[in-house]
Amino acid sequence: MSAGTVLNVRASSGSYPVEVAPGLLDAVGERLRALGAEPGTGAMVVTDESVDRLGYARRVAESCQAAGFAVTVAAVPPGDASKSLAMAELLYNRLLDAGVRRNGTVLAVGGGVVGDLAGFVAATYQRGVRFAQVPTTLLAHDSSIGGKVGVNLPRAKNLVGAFYPPAAVLYDVEVLRSLPAREWRSGMAEVIKHAVIGDPELFAELADHPVLECPPPERAVHLVSRAAAVKVKVVEQDERESGLRMVLNLGHTVGHAVEQVSRYELAHGEAVSIGIAVEAFIAVARGWLDERDRLRIKDVLTRHGLPTTPPDYPLAEVLEALGYDKKHGAGGGWTFVLPRAVGDVAVARDVRRDEVEAAWENARKEGA
Numbered sequence: 081m082s083a084g085t086v087l088n089v090r091a092s093s094g095s096y097p098v099e100v101a102p103g104l105l106d107a108v109g110e111r112l113r114a115l116g117a118e119p120g121t122g123a124m125v126v127t128d129e130s131v132d133r134l135g136y137a138r139r140v141a142e143s144c145q146a147a148g149f150a151v152t153v154a155a156v157p158p159g160d161a162s163k164s165l166a167m168a169e170l171l172y173n174r175l176l177d178a179g180v181r182r183n184g185t186v187l188a189v190g191g192g193v194v195g196d197l198a199g200f201v202a203a204t205y206q207r208g209v210r211f212a213q214v215p216t217t218l219l220a221h222d223s224s225i226g227g228k229v230g231v232n233l234p235r236a237k238n239l240v241g242a243f244y245p246p247a248a249v250l251y252d253v254e255v256l257r258s259l260p261a262r263e264w265r266s267g268m269a270e271v272i273k274h275a276v277i278g279d280p281e282l283f284a285e286l287a288d289h290p291v292l293e294c295p296p297p298e299r300a301v302h303l304v305s306r307a308a309a310v311k312v313k314v315v316e317q318d319e320r321e322s323g324l325r326m327v328l329n330l331g332h333t334v335g336h337a338v339e340q341v342s343r344y345e346l347a348h349g350e351a352v353s354i355g356i357a358v359e360a361f362i363a364v365a366r367g368w369l370d371e372r373d374r375l376r377i378k379d380v381l382t383r384h385g386l387p388t389t390p391p392d393y394p395l396a397e398v399l400e401a402l403g404y405d406k407k408h409g410a411g412g413g414w415t416f417v418l419p420r421a422v423g424d425v426a427v428a429r430d431v432r433r434d435e436v437e438a439a440w441e442n443a444r445k446e447g448a
């Protein structure tokens with residue numbers, strides 16, 4: 081295995097490693113042993129059917145078997161619809177059938193959907209069993225860190241969940257090579273988001289050398305671990321999202337609204353990219369952000385094949401979607417995370433409707 085990196089995340093439950101390296105899939109069993117999981121105990125690999133077909137779950141299962149664990153694999157249909165209470169119940173039954181007890185382990189081998197679902201199941205099955213994340217999408221550098229797990233209700237996304245930090249995040253960058261181009265781009269939106277929030281050096285690298293597909297292992301390790309490090313730094317300071325963690329929502333206030341109005345036709349990262357672009361206009365109008373920096377941010381998004389022009393949606397619909405956003409402040413005005421510079425963001429709690437309207441129109445005009 082060539083060189084990787086390990087970040088340690090300090091959490092209230094103790095610290096956990098985020099290991100980023102090529103070839104990790106085959107070392108998962110060994111890593112579990114090192115974390116204190118006893119040979120002979122049960123482990124369930126949760127994955128989705130597409131990831132399963134690529135053979136990743138099987139490799140993780142074989143590695144766990146070789147390390148002495150009793151392994152089962154459960155594959156759910158791909159897509160956000162699998163993040164449901166019904167699917168969680170199905171997995172509880174699979175765990176029972178397999179005889180997995182409190183000393184057992186749940187492993188999420190997949191993207192954010194599998195990570196959120198498997199983590200929720202791990203947090204609640206027998207009041208909590210060992211949980212490890214084996215992310216397989218670029219976006220999952222974001223979702224696998226920080227301990228937020230959960231499922232959707234038909235009426236609201238991510239409404240039922242827990243804070244349940246994993247025992248480890250084992251990120252094999254080689255699996256990213258099979259990601260479809262659109263999934264790669266969508267993940268890059270979150271990488272760029274993290275660079276804007278807290279890593280100007282990474283941002284400059286992306287501006288000079290856009291990463292349009294999965295790069296060779298060494299660069300992939302660098303990219304993922306630098307972006308992950310920004311998230312780690314923030315969640316360490318605010319595990320339970322009482323304040324600072326909100327900065328991770330850069331681009332997501334407008335992004336979620338746009339995603340919703342698109343009826344989820346837009347990929348999450350595409351919506352976030354549009355969100356960052358619109359929100360940057362608000363920041364410029366407030367005098368928070370230099371126009372030059374706004375253009376730099378927009379260019380990096382564009383050069384990664386991401387959209388920055390809002391689609392031709394009725395603005396009223398977008399504003400209505402914004403109204404239902406959980407970040408909508410009670411006291412007159414929306415709460416937005418706005419860039420102040422590349423590598424620096426701040427929270428505004430008093431963003432007015434007309435500011436959002438003007439930013440939306442400006443972003444539309446710029447793309448016309």
Ligand SMILES: NC(=O)c1ccc[n+]([C@@H]2O[C@H](COP(=O)([O-])OP(=O)(O)OC[C@H]3O[C@@H](n4cnc5c(N)ncnc54)[C@H](O)[C@@H]3O)[C@@H](O)[C@H]2O)c1
Binds near residue numbers: 259
């Ligand atoms: N918990 C958190 O903090 C957090 C943060 C951000 C997002 N999320 C959640 O993450 C989810 C989105 O995650 P996602 O974008 O990873 O989506 P996803 O898990 O649906 O994966 C995207 C698609 O890529 C496929 N895929 C996965 N790995 C692959 C690979 N290596 N090669 C080829 N195809 C592969 C999957 O089968 C799926 O079809 C959403 O449900 C979102 O709410 C959670």
Ligand SMILES: [Zn+2]
Binds near residue numbers: 348352
């Ligand atoms: Zn996101």
